[in-house]
Amino acid sequence: MKDSPFIYGTTVSIHSFTNRESESAKLQSNLLNGINTTIISPRRWGKSSLVEKVITDINKKERKTKTVIIDLFSISSEEEFLECFAKEVIKASSSKWQEWMISGKEFFKKLIPKLSLGIDPVTDFSLSFDWHELKKNSDEILNLPETIAKKKNIKFIICLDEFQNLPSFNDYLIFEKKLRSCWQRHQSVTYCLYGSKRHMMTDIFNNPSKPFYRFGDIMLLQKIETKKWVSFICKGFTLTGKQIDEKTAEMIPAVMKNHSWYVQQLAHYTWNITHKKATAMEIHIALNELINANTPLYQKETESIGHTQLNLLKAVAKGETQFTSTFVMNKHQLGTPRNVSKNKTLLINNDIIHEINNKFEFVDPAFELWFKKQFFNRPYVS
Ligand SMILES: Nc1ncnc2c1ncn2[C@@H]1O[C@H](COP(=O)(O)OP(=O)(O)OP(=O)(O)O)[C@@H](O)[C@H]1O
Numbered sequence: 424m425k426d427s428p429f430i431y432g433t434t435v436s437i438h439s440f441t442n443r444e445s446e447s448a449k450l451q452s453n454l455l456n457g458i459n460t461t462i463i464s465p466r467r468w469g470k471s472s473l474v475e476k477v478i479t480d481i482n483k484k485e486r487k488t489k490t491v492i493i494d495l496f497s498i499s500s501e502e503e504f505l506e507c508f509a510k511e512v513i514k515a516s517s518s519k520w521q522e523w524m525i526s527g528k529e530f531f532k533k534l535i536p537k538l539s540l541g542i543d544p545v546t547d548f549s550l551s552f553d554w555h556e557l558k559k560n561s562d563e564i565l566n567l568p569e570t571i572a573k574k575k576n577i578k579f580i581i582c583l584d585e586f587q588n589l590p591s592f593n594d595y596l597i598f599e600k601k602l603r604s605c606w607q608r609h610q611s612v613t614y615c616l617y618g619s620k621r622h623m624m625t626d627i628f629n630n631p632s633k634p635f636y637r638f639g640d641i642m643l644l645q646k647i648e649t650k651k652w653v654s655f656i657c658k659g660f661t662l663t664g665k666q667i668d669e670k671t672a673e674m675i676p677a678v679m680k681n682h683s684w685y686v687q688q689l690a691h692y693t694w695n696i697t698h699k700k701a702t703a704m705e706i707h708i709a710l711n712e713l714i715n716a717n718t719p720l721y722q723k724e725t726e727s728i729g730h731t732q733l734n735l736l737k738a739v740a741k742g743e744t745q746f747t748s749t750f751v752m753n754k755h756q757l758g759t760p761r762n763v764s765k766n767k768t769l770l771i772n773n774d775i776i777h778e779i780n781n782k783f784e785f786v787d788p789a790f791e792l793w794f795k796k797q798f799f800n801r802p803y804v805s
Pocket residue numbers: 430431432433434435439440441442443464465466467468469470471472473618619683684685687688
């Protein structure tokens with residue numbers, strides 16, 4: 424059997440990547456022209472995939488531009504960040520590990536890095552500093568890409584994924600100021616900062632009292648349109664010797680509200696159970712399977728929601744809009760207007776609901792289907 428043409432769970436920069444032509448072009452042009460860029464979107468709409476795709480394209484054609492992608496998801500302190508930053512910048516600066524050792528010595532004035540190589544120097548290269556010295560001279564690391572770029576006559580593009588993790592570091596406020604003041608002076612380094620926790624990202628970049636305010640261009644990534652998904656799905660089936668017609672394929676983005684991860688997941692489940700040609704029945708079975716697979720997650724999510732907050736979510740699911748009208752508050756037992764306002768903020772900050780065109784919606788379309796079935800016994804597809 425051929426491998427599935429539909430991928431979810433990892434970023435999709437080459438195979439399985441679709442559309443995003445205008446976003447790719449814009450991001451590429453920004454990054455090559457020195458415009459720092461922030462990308463914000465809800466979870467799993469495709470930020471990391473987009474950045475990887477653009478960076479792959481840049482790597483293919485720009486010899487003098489060196490690129491770095493760091494995922495901050497598992498980095499929990501300033502020290503870890505600085506060491507990882509230095510290591511990745513040095514690694515990107517040359518393809519030869521012998522040069523990394525030289526860079527490690529040559530480019531630091533105050534800091535003395537401890538460099539070590541393992542059996543396989545390409546993967547076992549490590550770098551560490553004395554923490555006390557590191558903290559005192561962190562600007563030397565933060566300026567490292569600019570220092571190397573100037574000396575070697577190259578440019579850097581540095582992409583930091585899950586950037587909203589930085590505020591969880593101790594003493595973050597001081598660090599944030601330092602980051603900004605170093606990075607804004609860089610002429611040969613462009614930064615791409617992105618992350619999923621929208622309210623945190625927005626607070627970092629859109630709050631006039633914060634150092635990263637107006638750091639660069641802000642791209643609010645949108646969903647991929649239906650037409651593109653349909654041709655992507657049809658092509659995926661055809662290339663692997665199966666079939667689906669356009670009308671049937673359209674059901675997939677329709678039930679998943681064009682959410683990138685879920686469209687791929689539902690397309691994959693459908694493809695998997697399709698013998699020759701997919702029909703609406705295969706999609707229904709696949710949808711059940713998908714929601715069953717995710718149910719433990721949704722149950723956990725629901726259990727973590729407080730009572731009046733859950734009632735507010737039910738009101739959202741019922742399509743209410745006037746949450747503080749006495750009628751709606753009584754009908755759904757939402758508590759006081761203060762409760763409503765607090766719960767709304769909590770649901771938004773936890774990325775469970777978001778506001779689109781003055782209406783609140785679930786962020787996760789499959790969670791919404793599960794929720795409506797669970798609490799109102801509504802079928803997944805009517
Ligand atoms: N351009 C695309 N074409 C096809 N599928 C895509 C595209 N972008 C994203 N996807 C699908 O969505 C999934 C999530 O993408 P990705 O991890 O890039 O999103 P993200 O916004 O970075 O998510 P997170 O918020 O969890 O970091 C991918 O695994 C893939 O299935």
